[in-house]
Amino acid sequence: MASGLEIDARLVVSFNGDDIQIAGSGSYLIINFPSQRVFDTLTSGPPGSGPEKPKKPKGFDPLQQLNDLARELGLVLELRVAGKTHVTFGAGRSPKITFHAVLGKIGSFFRGD
Numbered sequence: 001m002a003s004g005l006e007i008d009a010r011l012v013v014s015f016n017g018d019d020i021q022i023a024g025s026g027s028y029l030i031i032n033f034p035s036q037r038v039f040d041t042l043t044s045g046p047p048g049s050g051p052e053k054p055k056k057p058k059g060f061d062p063l064q065q066l067n068d069l070a071r072e073l074g075l076v077l078e079l080r081v082a083g084k085t086h087v088t089f090g091a092g093r094s095p096k097i098t099f100h101a102v103l104g105k106i107g108s109f110f111r112g113d
Contacts, residue, residue, distance in 0.1 A: 005073050015042065032080040039081045063087070067095045 007024030070090025086101035
């Protein structure tokens, strides 16, 4: 079992002309997506995959698995959209999903982009 990772990094990744910022210090890692549109595009899966998603095995929760991995590595991973925290992994027994995430997801249903 890992005793913990120490990070000191700053990285900007361009995706379709949008900059995604990744910063880490100590055991804290932040990934900031510039907008809900970029976040939705990256988390929706490969293009052309269609509306039908593959069935997940019973009991499979990718958010919980990511949280467990972050805790095992001694990291706190924070996902932000436009500077507002949406999900925090590794800070507790389960991922912490914020009110901003709920509002962002609801708003993305009504946008045409």
